[in-house]
Amino acid sequence: MFTQQFLQTQLASRIRVARTGRDAEALEPGPLTAERMADIAAEAASATTTVAVVLRRFEPQIYVESVLGFALSLPDTLREAWLRAYTRTVFLTGNPANLATRFAFHYVSRDGSMAWTAPDDSGERSPLRRLLRLFPTAELPPLPARxxxxxxxxxxxxxxxxxxxxxxxxxxxxxxxxxxxxxxxHHVLAEAVITKLIDEHTELTVLHVPQLDPADGPFDMLRIVPDAEPDTFGDGPEAAGPGRLRACAGLSRTAGARPGPP
Incomplete structure (x- = not known):
């Protein structure tokens, strides 16, 4: 299991990347206390540059393909502004086909079931956000292992x-x-594209796992969030208390040699 100290270090690194060119030095080295985490959460919540995603249904293969396609389609100027807002994204329930004449979507999935707006600073004032409901917090459906x-x-x-x-x-x-x-x-793939960890030539494998295993690393990027529930995997004395973190996704790059022509 990842230690809490390791997760704190990784989270601090991610925050510095987002703050590059703005106030990267404002986050001094050291542990992320509960108070500092609350400040960071408030800062992220106040970010206005936002992407809205409209989903008619969820299909995991098309979703992952579309997240990558959307992130890769953004020009550098929009990528940078969105990264500084911690790639803030809202997920809304709706049918993109019924909205196409009223809203200019930047990217639409190949089956038309999902659509993305370009990052802008409208935030909660977005007409889409006012019109549509948030995507429901439902139970995760069965997913393919790979x-x-x-x-x-x-x-x-x-x-x-x-x-x-x-x-x-x-x-x-x-x-x-x-x-x-x-x-x-969405956060991991979008930020991996923006920070050049993956690009349009990258072949991606998605593995659905009960928990992240450090042995599967090293990880080039981790998605780390506050853990609101007691840990069930037994981290000893770190398993409870305010400020506990949890890794919910991780990206690991590999490379291989492409065979040449015969």
Whole structure:
């Protein structure tokens, strides 16, 4: 299991990345106390640059493909502003097809069931946010143990001698609602694209696991959140108390050699 000290260090690193170019030095080294975590949460909640996602239904394969497609489609200026807002995203229930004439979606999934707006600073004032309800906090449905997501740029369009770019996303399913799953996966993949950990040439494997195992790392990125419930996996004296953190998703990059032409 990850120690709380390790998770605190990783969370602090993620916050510094988001603050790059703004006030990265404002977060001094040291443990993240409950008070400091509350301040960080308040700062994240006050961020106005927001993406709205409208979902008619949830299908995991299409969802992951679409998150990557959306993040890769954003120009650098929008990516940077959104990252500084901690890639704030709201998930709404609706049918994109019924809204297409009223709202300009930046990206629509290949089956039309999901649509993304470009990041903007309307926040809670967004017309979509006022019109639609938040996606419900339902129980996470059964998920496949493994998903394979091909690179956006197909292999035939790449140099045969170029190295294969691969990454693994480990998504926790224990004590995670469907709404939380959407958020965790979206944050990790979007920020991985923005920070250049993965790109349009990356082949992604998604693994659904009951908990993250450090042995599956090293992890290039972790999604860390406050843990509101007592830990069930036995972390000893760290298993209770304010300020406890939990890792809900992790990205690990791998690389391999692409075989050359015969």
């Amino acid at each position: 998903l394979e997501v091909p690179a956006v740029v197909p292999s035939p369009e790449r140099d045969d001698h170029a190295p294969v770019r691969r990454a693994r996303l480990y998504a926790v399913t224990t004590r995670v609602s469907l709404a939380a799953y959407l958020v965790h996966v």
